[in-house]
Amino acid sequence: MQDVFPSGVNDMSLNRSYVALDLETTGLEATRDHIIEIGAIKFQGEKVVDTWSSYVNPYRRIPQFVERLTGITTADVEHAPPFAVVAGEIEQFIGSLPLVGHNISFDLEFLSKAGLPLSNRNYDTLDLAKILIPGGVQYSLSVLAKHLGINHERPHRALDDADITRRIFLMLLGRIGALDPKVIGSVNALATKARWGLKDLFVAFGNGPSITRFENSDFSSLSKKPYRPKKLLRNTLKSTSLDLTELEDLVDQGGLLPRMFEGFEHRPQQAEMLQAVATSLNNREHLIVEAGTGVGKSVAYLLPAILFAVRNGVRVVISTNTINLQEQILYKDIPALVKVLEAGGLLQENQLSVCALKGRSNYLCLRRWNNLAFGEVLSIDDARLLSKSLVWAQGTETGDKGELNLAGRDMGLWNRISAGDRGRCPGLMEGGCFLRAARERAEDAHIVVVNHALLLSNVVRGGSLIPDFKHLIIDEAHHLEEEATQQLGFQLSESWLPEQLEELKRWLLQTRILLNKPAYSDLQRNQCESLIKGIEGTLNSTSKGWASLWSTLEDLALSKQSGGTDRIQLRITSGIRTQPIWSDMEIILDNWHISLTESENQVNQLITYLDLLAQNESHEQDTLLTSLTTWLQNSEELKERFQSMTDVSGQRERIDWIDQGIDSSLILHSVPKDVGLTLETELFNEKDTVVFTSATLRTQGSFEFIRERLGIEDVQELAVGSPFDYKQTVLLAAPDDIPEPSARGYREALEKGIESLVRATGGHALVLFTSHSAIRSARQMLIETLEPEGMKVIAQGVDGSAARVISSFREQPRSVLLGTSSLWEGVDLPTGIIKLVVLARLPFNVPTDPVFAARSEDYEDAFNQYAVPQAVLRFRQGFGRLIRRGNDHGAVAVMDRRVLTKAYGRAFLDSLPECEFIQGPMWSVAREVSTWLSRTR
Numbered sequence: 001m002q003d004v005f006p007s008g009v010n011d012m013s014l015n016r017s018y019v020a021l022d023l024e025t026t027g028l029e030a031t032r033d034h035i036i037e038i039g040a041i042k043f044q045g046e047k048v049v050d051t052w053s054s055y056v057n058p059y060r061r062i063p064q065f066v067e068r069l070t071g072i073t074t075a076d077v078e079h080a081p082p083f084a085v086v087a088g089e090i091e092q093f094i095g096s097l098p099l100v101g102h103n104i105s106f107d108l109e110f111l112s113k114a115g116l117p118l119s120n121r122n123y124d125t126l127d128l129a130k131i132l133i134p135g136g137v138q139y140s141l142s143v144l145a146k147h148l149g150i151n152h153e154r155p156h157r158a159l160d161d162a163d164i165t166r167r168i169f170l171m172l173l174g175r176i177g178a179l180d181p182k183v184i185g186s187v188n189a190l191a192t193k194a195r196w197g198l199k200d201l202f203v204a205f206g207n208g209p210s211i212t213r214f215e216n217s218d219f220s221s222l223s224k225k226p227y228r229p230k231k232l233l234r235n236t237l238k239s240t241s242l243d244l245t246e247l248e249d250l251v252d253q254g255g256l257l258p259r260m261f262e263g264f265e266h267r268p269q270q271a272e273m274l275q276a277v278a279t280s281l282n283n284r285e286h287l288i289v290e291a292g293t294g295v296g297k298s299v300a301y302l303l304p305a306i307l308f309a310v311r312n313g314v315r316v317v318i319s320t321n322t323i324n325l326q327e328q329i330l331y332k333d334i335p336a337l338v339k340v341l342e343a344g345g346l347l348q349e350n351q352l353s354v355c356a357l358k359g360r361s362n363y364l365c366l367r368r369w370n371n372l373a374f375g376e377v378l379s380i381d382d383a384r385l386l387s388k389s390l391v392w393a394q395g396t397e398t399g400d401k402g403e404l405n406l407a408g409r410d411m412g413l414w415n416r417i418s419a420g421d422r423g424r425c426p427g428l429m430e431g432g433c434f435l436r437a438a439r440e441r442a443e444d445a446h447i448v449v450v451n452h453a454l455l456l457s458n459v460v461r462g463g464s465l466i467p468d469f470k471h472l473i474i475d476e477a478h479h480l481e482e483e484a485t486q487q488l489g490f491q492l493s494e495s496w497l498p499e500q501l502e503e504l505k506r507w508l509l510q511t512r513i514l515l516n517k518p519a520y521s522d523l524q525r526n527q528c529e530s531l532i533k534g535i536e537g538t539l540n541s542t543s544k545g546w547a548s549l550w551s552t553l554e555d556l557a558l559s560k561q562s563g564g565t566d567r568i569q570l571r572i573t574s575g576i577r578t579q580p581i582w583s584d585m586e587i588i589l590d591n592w593h594i595s596l597t598e599s600e601n602q603v604n605q606l607i608t609y610l611d612l613l614a615q616n617e618s619h620e621q622d623t624l625l626t627s628l629t630t631w632l633q634n635s636e637e638l639k640e641r642f643q644s645m646t647d648v649s650g651q652r653e654r655i656d657w658i659d660q661g662i663d664s665s666l667i668l669h670s671v672p673k674d675v676g677l678t679l680e681t682e683l684f685n686e687k688d689t690v691v692f693t694s695a696t697l698r699t700q701g702s703f704e705f706i707r708e709r710l711g712i713e714d715v716q717e718l719a720v721g722s723p724f725d726y727k728q729t730v731l732l733a734a735p736d737d738i739p740e741p742s743a744r745g746y747r748e749a750l751e752k753g754i755e756s757l758v759r760a761t762g763g764h765a766l767v768l769f770t771s772h773s774a775i776r777s778a779r780q781m782l783i784e785t786l787e788p789e790g791m792k793v794i795a796q797g798v799d800g801s802a803a804r805v806i807s808s809f810r811e812q813p814r815s816v817l818l819g820t821s822s823l824w825e826g827v828d829l830p831t832g833i834i835k836l837v838v839l840a841r842l843p844f845n846v847p848t849d850p851v852f853a854a855r856s857e858d859y860e861d862a863f864n865q866y867a868v869p870q871a872v873l874r875f876r877q878g879f880g881r882l883i884r885r886g887n888d889h890g891a892v893a894v895m896d897r898r899v900l901t902k903a904y905g906r907a908f909l910d911s912l913p914e915c916e917f918i919q920g921p922m923w924s925v926a927r928e929v930s931t932w933l934s935r936t937r
Contacts, residue, residue, distance in 0.1 A: 034058035039158030055080035194383035292722030309446035361420030399434025489671030545592030676711025
């Protein structure tokens with residue numbers, strides 16, 4: 001008991017009894033699925049008082065996937081009692097005791113639909129875990145149990161899961177007791193305001209004082225103060241060049257790195273790239289490098305970047321596209337290199353300063369946390385995120401949301417407490433502003449690691465987001481055009497303004513509440529009320545104008561919609577802009593613009609009036625002024641975006657289109673047609689050195705395509721191949737009897753071919769598709785044929801996110817992982833996990849994609865000059881998932897016969913390193929793959 005419950009806990013909570021409850025069901029929908037097993041455990045503290053469990057007859061077959069998941073078969077429940085019989089027993093067992101469950105709303109909904117509504121107080125271990133373990137784990141029962149060191153032997157059986165839930169609950173209670181009393185009091189206050197059932201648990205641990213505000217005094221007592229750096233960089237006119245011989249000696253056989261860097265091998269390709277990067281830094285020139293898998297390109301650019309930055313007192317910015325590479329650079333590569341360089345006397349101890357810098361919305365804003373926490377209305381979702389972030393704030397030094405496990409609704413709610421708004425901020429608090437602290441770190445850092453999104457946002461914002469730098473290394477450079485397209489463009493949703501107007505109404509309510517305080521006079525209240533009523537009077541017409549605008553856009557899109565699809569997508573071309581309905585839309589837009597401007601003017605008057613009340617200055621007043629100013633800025637930006645869309649002079653330079661979001665609401669997009677000119681003039685030409693690198697930058701042996709797309713003019717070029725022997729380690733197979741993707745029978749032949757290949761490899765297979773519908777179809781067929789033989793089928797988007805399905809595949813390699821989009825690259829698993837990569841079809845862009853279609857118009861032969869090179873780069877990424885280390889081996893099967901039958905097929909095959917190659921009928925290819933793997937083991 002003492003291990004679970006700390007001292008100071010209310011005695012009544014120690015003696016309280018609970019019932020841990022879990023159900024197994026035929027599916028996830030209570031309206032159509034049925035209970036097949038119930039398990040319940042009555043416990044008091046750590047003592048199990050009683051248990052109860054029973055199968056339940058659903059009077060229908062249990063779906064095959066549920067049988068595989070739970071081990072419960074139709075035969076097991078065939079003679080079990082119906083729910084009507086067991087309902088009384090479980091109701092009597094539970095009695096009036098509070099219930100504990102993992103996502104307990106699921107269980108309660110099923111019980112209610114089955115005829116047993118329970119009104120008992122209930123506690124959800126899923127909610128508790130999200131608060132008390134704010135980062136680092138998934139929150140499924142099995143993963144949570146593993147994280148807490150609890151052995152979960154029989155997952156997805158009701159009584160076993162109920163017992164695991166009980167044990168997790170007790171451990172989480174122990175974590176509550178270990179919190180600062182102020183934090184416990186604050187979570188209790190938040191839960192009480194939101195009318196959230198968890199409040200009773202926190203009350204049991206002492207209803208102490210809560211945090212009043214995240215201000216200087218409170219924050220300093222509850223969290224580590226954000227870092228305050230020393231100034232290490234210096235301004236210098238004279239540049240100290242790197243010694244190329246010294247660098248080569250470091251990585252040469254017998255050099256410092258091979259001797260001290262665990263696992264380091266001398267690679268001539270890496271040494272060549274390292275020298276080229278050092279030369280570009282010395283000579284203030286740009287460099288583009290394609291470095292094959294296994295070269296160790298991050299070390300090849302980090303080593304000269306570190307030494308150049310320290311010796312010259314300058315900043316080098318490194319930009320990546322993926323979080324995985326950022327983390328590798330920050331937490332693996334740089335620390336290892338620094339250790340070696342310090343040991344070799346090339347760096348003094350703690351001489352190098354390194355930091356990560358992210359966009360402002362990644363950082364917790366204490367002022368906005370206050371605004372949400374101390375507002376008048378709080379939902380349970382709000383209270384959960386506030387509680388989670390409050391617990392996390394006790395230990396974080398960065399305030400970076402990357403330390404939190406955010407998913408689902410939390411991702412959207414985070415924007416309400418992040419530093420993402422750009423209004424004036426009275427809360428850039430001494431010792432308490434994470435955004436400012438991050439920027440101060442960057443001001444002081446020799447090496448600043450950012451992502452492409454921030455790098456390009458910095459271009460849009462005129463260089464205000466990243467401290468001044470003249471040396472830039474862009475890794476994963478093949479993603480730069482796509483990210484620039486997003487960052488240099490914008491999108492507007494149909495729901496954007498209604499949400500903004502609701503936000504404004506909340507601040508008007510807060511203004512009324514503030515002015516009702518004794519510090520303000522009746523005259524001030526009356527004058528302010530008059531201004532507020534004026535604003536409210538204009539909001540109705542603004543809202544109606546917005547609705548009419550989007551209704552007209554929807555009518556326009558529907559009028560041009562082609563048959564055979566329910567999904568709205570319309571590119572707004574010059575032809576569309578000549579239609580009468582477009583003219584109607586422009587008239588509506590003008591009227592709405594006038595209405596919104598009137599609202600802005602009145603909000604501005606309110607801001608001016610509140611600003612004059614200086615004698616009554618308070619935190620609440622500052623918050624209101626900041627929030628209203630931010631609303632004005634957002635509103636002005638909205639008008640500017642619509643104006644750019646209707647600006648005739650800029651039509652040729654932009655791509656505009658309408659489509660639908662996940663919730664079927666309309667979204668308006670606008671992006672630049674060509675990002676190359678902006679990148680060249682506003683980024684590359686402003687830097688002394690830019691190094692572009694990736695494993696896939698060339699098409700048909702040339703950098704011409706990527707240089708043209710990115711606007712790279714004056715640049716040195718280098719291509720270094722992989723040190724791996726692909727001829728001995730990779731079998732490239734191309735079945736020649738599968739119909740082409742557009743032909744009848746392709747899908748059936750593809751799926752049967754995948755099945756035969758996966759049988760040949762015994763799982764260990766990654767299958768890459770270009771559409772989610774193809775994944776769903778293949779998954780269903782492969783489950784029926786492969787899972788009875790013990791090979792699990794895992795599908796991205798069906799069985800979880802990319803990260804989750806990769807984790808499942810890692811744990812169960814005798815599986816087949818079906819993936820699309822993000823899994824074509826970035827998958828880097830240990831040796832032996834992947835033995836087979838299947839490329840279902842050549843990864844061409846969808847011809848109707850608005851951006852692809854618009855950019856294709858700039859080419860005489862768009863297919864060969866644009867579509868093929870894009871697809872070749874992605875094809876090479878997919879191929880690269882197989883061989884990640886020198887001892888990897890396996891097969892890559894290209895299931896698209898066009899690589900053999902079309903003239904452009906050679907561009908794909910010739911882009912790959914030299915491999916053992918076979919083609920033939922599917923049955924022969926599967927046999928050859930099996931033979932190859934047995935020979936190369």
